[in-house]
Amino acid sequence: MQKVIEVCPYCGSGCKINLLVENGRVVGAEGANGVTNEGKLCLKGRYGWDFIHDTKLLTPRLKNPMIRRERGGKLESVSWDEAISYTAKRLLEIREKHGPDAIMTSGSSRSTGNETNYVMQKFARAAIGTNNVDNCARVCHGPSVAGLQLSLGNGAMSNSIVEIEDNKCIFICGWNPADSHPIVGRRVVRAKQKGAKLIVCDPRKIEAARIADLYLPIKNGCNIAFINTMMNVILTEGLADMDYIARYTSGLDELKAIVSKYTPESTRKITGIEPDLLRKAARMYATTPGGSGIYWGMGVTQFLQGVETVRALSSMALLTGNLGKPCTGVGPVRGQNNVQGACDMGALPNVFCGYQPVTSAEVRKKFAKAWGIPVEKLSDKPGIPITEIAGHAEKGTLKAYYCMGEDPFQTEPDLKAVRKGYAALEFLIVQDVFMTKTAAAADVILPATTWGEHEGVYSSADRGFQRFYKAVEPEGDVKVDWEIIGLLSTAMGYPMHYNNTREIWEELCSLSPKYAGATYEKMDANGGLGYVQWPCPDAKSPGTQVLYAQPDGSVKFEMPDGKGKLYTVEWAPPHEKCSEEFPTVLSTVREVGHYSCRSMTGNCKALTALADEPGFVQMNPEDALDLGVADQELVWVQSKRGKVISRASVSPRINRGAVYMTYQWWIGACNELTAEILNLSKTPEYKFVPVRLEKIEDQKWAENYVRQEYSQLKQSLRQTNAEGTVAAYA
Amino acid sequence: MNKFVLADPKLCIGCRTCEIACALSHNGERTDNLSQENFFPRLSVIKTFDVTGAVMCRHCEDAPCASACPNGALVRMSDTVQVIQEKCVGCKTCALACPFGAMAIRTFKTPRSFGGKPWGFDYKAQAQKCDLCADRPNGSACVEACPTDALRVIDAQEMQQIRQQRQQKAVVEAV
Incomplete structure (x- = not known):
C-alpha cells in the first residue's frame, strides 16, 4: 500500500492526510502530522474520499467533454x-x-x-x-477580505490556527467551529483545557457555547449593535489600551461619537443580552492578561452589514491592543x-x-x-x-x-x-x-x-x-x-x-x-508537510505567523499611514422583516458531515449514511409544539420566493422564533428561499430570511414525495451524463 | 475489572466521527456497502441542552444485560462483556435491562431456501453493543478516530490511577 500526502479537500483548516492507495485506487485515509491538524482528522477528512471513484451515489462524474x-x-x-x-x-x-x-x-x-x-x-x-x-x-468571507483590507490593510487572518490553543481569551462571534471546522474547533477545546477564557456569541447554543465561560445568546441580526455596545463598555469603563490606540490607530473620535450611544441598557432590546452579562464579556475580552483573539464565520459576514461588522470587530481588537501580537488578533475562519x-x-x-x-x-x-x-x-x-x-x-x-x-x-x-x-x-x-x-x-x-x-x-x-x-x-x-x-x-x-x-x-x-x-x-x-504562511518575501523567510508585528516589538498595519483604522457605523436591521405571513427567521448554516454544494460529500458512502435528503430544519421544541410538528417529521418551509420540504430537527439548543437549514440539500434546498440582498462586498444576506413553516398532515405522502423527487433528480442527472439527453430538471 | 470506553463531554464536539469509525469497524472496514439502511454504529452521540457525549456499553461488572438474558447469550470474557450472537434470539430483555440504553436489537432478513431454491426470508436478530473492537489490531476504532481525544479506554490500571489522584486531592482539600 502506498501513502500519498494530501491536504483535506473540505474546509479551510488545512489538515494533512495520508491517502492510502492500492492498485491505483484510493482505499482509505489517515491523519498525517500536518502543522494545523497534528495527525487528527474529522469525519469528512477521514471518510470523505470515495467520491473520487465515481460512486454515482448522488451524481455521476463527468468523463468526457x-x-x-x-x-x-x-x-x-x-x-x-x-x-x-x-x-x-x-x-x-x-x-x-x-x-x-x-x-x-x-x-x-x-x-x-x-x-x-x-x-x-x-x-x-x-x-x-x-x-x-x-x-x-x-458568498462567504468576501466581507472579511474587504473589511479587513479597509481597516488593517490585509484581508486575511492576522494570526494562525496553531496559536488558537494558546490564546488566553477567545471571543467567538457567529462561527460554529465544531460543525464548520472541527479540527480548528479542536484548538478551541485545547485552549479551554489550558485554562483560556471562552466567550461565545451566537443565537444557537452551539458546541462552543456549551463549554464557554460566558455564553451570549444574541438575537438574530443584531451584530453591529452588539459590537458597538461592547466597544462602548470598553471605552466608558477605561478598558481600552490608550497607549496602543495613540501609537497605532486612527479614527478614535469618530468611533467614539457613534458608540457612545450604544449603552448596554439602550441596546438590550436589539441584542437580547442582559447589560450585566455584556459588561462581563467586554471586561473579559479587554482585560484578560496575555491578550484575546476574535474568531468569526458566516454569522458575521452573511448580513447586510457584513463588511461593517468585520470592521467593528477589528476596531474592538485595535481598541484593546489585540493586534500584531502572538495569540491575539482577528480570525475570519475560511470555509472552503x-x-x-x-x-x-x-x-x-x-x-x-x-x-x-x-x-x-x-x-x-x-x-x-x-x-x-x-x-x-x-x-x-x-x-x-x-x-x-x-x-x-x-x-x-x-x-x-x-x-x-x-x-x-x-x-x-x-x-x-x-x-x-x-x-x-x-x-x-x-x-x-x-x-x-x-x-x-x-x-x-x-x-x-x-x-x-x-x-x-x-x-x-x-x-x-x-x-x-x-x-x-x-x-x-x-x-x-x-x-x-x-x-x-x-x-x-x-x-x-x-x-x-x-x-x-x-x-x-x-x-x-x-x-x-x-x-x-x-x-x-x-x-511534504512543509507549511509556509505568506507574506514570505524572500528565500530566507520561513513565512509570517503573526501579521503586523515588527521585529522591534512595535506594530505596523498595511495602511498608507501604517495605522489601523478604527471604524464602525450605526446599526441597521436586516433588510427583510418578519411579518404575520412569514413570522420566523431562517438562517442558513453548516453541518459537520457535508460540504458546500455536496457534489463531493454526497458521493461518499459513509457521509451519506450519516445524513441524506431532504436535510433538516432545526427548530426550538416550543416552536415545534406550536406548529404541532414532532422531531424528524417532514415540514414545508416557505418564503416569499419559494417552498421546500425538510425534516424537523427539534432541539432546545435552537433559539425560539428562528430556524436553521444547511444549504447542501438538493431537495430541501434552502436557497430556493433565500434572497439576493447583497451587502457592500456583494455577499448575500443568507442569515436572515423571513419564512413560514407548515405542518404536513399526511407524513406517508411526504416521505414518498421526498423519495420520488430525489430519485427523479438523480435519475435525470445520470441520464444527462450517460446518454447526453436534456436534464428534465428545471 | 472490565475495560470500557469513557466519553468526556468536556472534550466532545459532537462531530460523530466515532459513529462512522464504529460502523466501519463492524463492517470489515468497508465503506463500499455502507448506506443509511446498513449503518449500525454501536455508540451514539447524544446532545442535550448543555451536554454532548457518546453513549455506549460500560461493560458493567455485574452486567444487568447478562443477568437478564434468558439464553446465556451475554458473557464475560477477557475483561469485557460480549454477545454470543449464535445464542441471541432477539427477545430484547437485555435492551430493556441496560440502564445506559447501550444495547440495540437489529433484525436482519436472511434468504431462505426450500428444495435448493430461494423461498422467502427468515428473520435473524442480533443484540448489538460495543465490543471494544476486541479483534481489531489497533484497538477501539472510536478512540483512534476521535479528533479531540474525547474518548479513551479505561482499564483496571487507569482506574487505579484515577482513584489515587482523587484520593490525593481529597486529603489535600481536607486540610
Missing part, C-alpha cells in the same frame, strides 16, 4: 479538440460582438489548487481582456479548503494575484510585461462579482460565463432568479468534476480531474501554503483544470502552455512580492 449545440437540444459527447475549438469560437464571437466585459469567468475555491486559479485570472485578464473573474469567497487561495491568486474582480489592484497603472504595467501583452489590453475597471451574474445576464450586459468548480444552481441565493438569469446567457461553459445541477444546464461541459488526481498548492485559512500530491490516475477522458484553460486560451489566440504546476507557481511567485520566497522546496520539506 460535451456540447449542447442549441438551447433545448441534447448534450453530445465530443473530442477535446472539438470541445476546445467550439468553445473558443463561441467566446471569440461574443467578445467580437459585445466586448470582453460580456464574458465572465470563475476561479474555484475548491480542490483544484492555487495554480489553476492563477491561470484562470490570467486567462480572463490577458486572453479575454476583462477583470470579470471571481470566486465563491464572494482553498477559498483563501482563490483570493490569494487574484480570482477576484479587483486584484491580480498577491492582492495587487487592477486600478494601479504600475501593477498593470508589470503584469502586461510579464504576460507579453500591450498594457492597454489589461482592463483597469474592476469586474463583476459572481453574485451579480444572473442580474447582468438578464440585463444583457453579460453574455457568456465560464464557470469552473462552482455550482451556482445550488449555492447562490434565490435559485429561481438564478436559473432565470442564467437562462438569459448566450453561452454557459461548466468545467467540473461532477454532473451538478449547473452542469446539466451548460452549453459546454469540460470535465476535469478531481482531488487525488492532480497536484499543486492550497492556502489554508491562516495564509498557510501547503503542497498536495497526485495519488491516482484520473478516470475517463478528463484533463487537469489549468491545462484545459491553457488549451482554450491558446485556441483563442493567447498561447498559454505549462508543463506542470511548478512552472505556474514559479511564475506567480515572481509576480507577487508577498509570495516571492514561498518555494516548492519549502513546502516539500519534512516529507
